Amino acid sequence: MEGDLAALGGCASSGSDDQGAGDEGGRIVCGRCDRPASACLCDALPDEPIRLERGCGVIVLQHPNERKRKLATVPVLTKALGSCDVLVGRKFRAGQEPVLDEAYRSAREGGADVFVLYPGPGARDLAREVAAVPRRPWTLVAIDGTWQQAKEMFKTNEDVLLPAGVPSARRVSLRPPEGGIRMPLRTEPERGCMTTMEAVASALGVLSDAPDLEPRILAPLAKLYGVQKGFSPSLKARAERGIDYKGSRRQRLVAGGGGGGDGGGDDDE
Numbered sequence: 001m002e003g004d005l006a007a008l009g010g011c012a013s014s015g016s017d018d019q020g021a022g023d024e025g026g027r028i029v030c031g032r033c034d035r036p037a038s039a040c041l042c043d044a045l046p047d048e049p050i051r052l053e054r055g056c057g058v059i060v061l062q063h064p065n066e067r068k069r070k071l072a073t074v075p076v077l078t079k080a081l082g083s084c085d086v087l088v089g090r091k092f093r094a095g096q097e098p099v100l101d102e103a104y105r106s107a108r109e110g111g112a113d114v115f116v117l118y119p120g121p122g123a124r125d126l127a128r129e130v131a132a133v134p135r136r137p138w139t140l141v142a143i144d145g146t147w148q149q150a151k152e153m154f155k156t157n158e159d160v161l162l163p164a165g166v167p168s169a170r171r172v173s174l175r176p177p178e179g180g181i182r183m184p185l186r187t188e189p190e191r192g193c194m195t196t197m198e199a200v201a202s203a204l205g206v207l208s209d210a211p212d213l214e215p216r217i218l219a220p221l222a223k224l225y226g227v228q229k230g231f232s233p234s235l236k237a238r239a240e241r242g243i244d245y246k247g248s249r250r251q252r253l254v255a256g257g258g259g260g261g262d263g264g265g266d267d268d269e
């Protein structure tokens with residue numbers, strides 16, 4: 001799954017050997033986690049990016065606007081998870097992205113599954129799907145954008161993501177997390193919404209046999225949330241107050257459930 005991301009226009013990178021701090025725009029930036037040195041996440045990151053089972057991986061289709069968000073979770077995800085490719089764009093075509101092509105080639109040949117994480121009518125429960133099919137390599141595809149962006153991206157790319165005649169490529173959703181939002185980095189539209197990183201980690205928890213996979217992936221996100229609470233009075237207040245729902249149409253409905261998305265909410269930073 002480690003494609004040539006620069007050539008793909010993607011932005012994922014899986015950790016770095018360079019752990020020195022750089023200076024970006026006058027503030028010191030950690031050379032490993034790319035966060036400000038005062039908010040470094042490195043002690044919560046795994047020593048090496050987590051590898052999934054052989055032949056398995058994650059592809060995040062990221063709306064171009066998500067790259068600008070300060071509190072985006074996908075950059076943290078790609079530091080924690082080795083088998084994760086991020087493809088930036090609105091429209092994806094067959095023959096354009098080698099990692100996507102390879103996943104769908106395997107699915108067409110019947111040797112692998114593709115699970116497209118996107119909730120709504122027509123989405124099947126991921127846990128039930130996993131229980132119903134024999135264990136074999138899989139690719140998890142998630143969309144990273146606001147609710148509206150993700151909706152448009154799913155619609156635009158549906159023929160590529162769920163091609164006719166490929167039954168092992170399926171649209172799936174997650175069961176709502178118990179207790180609502182776990183780490184509300186932004187105000188979320190309603191109970192059960194998750195950031196992209198939480199949604200991917202939750203899906204991997206279902207797909208993988210390793211019970212510690214989900215908490216290991218989420219550890220740096222928990223650190224990010226803890227650090228941001230220290231910087232952001234509104235985030236701290238929200239955490240103390242409990243879960244806060246905003247109901248904005250700008251924001252991405254994720255679980256309940258489903259896919260990825262960091263919402264279009266406030267970037268409390």
Ligand SMILES: [Zn+2]
Pocket residue numbers: 030031032033034035040041042043
């Ligand atoms: Zn760091």
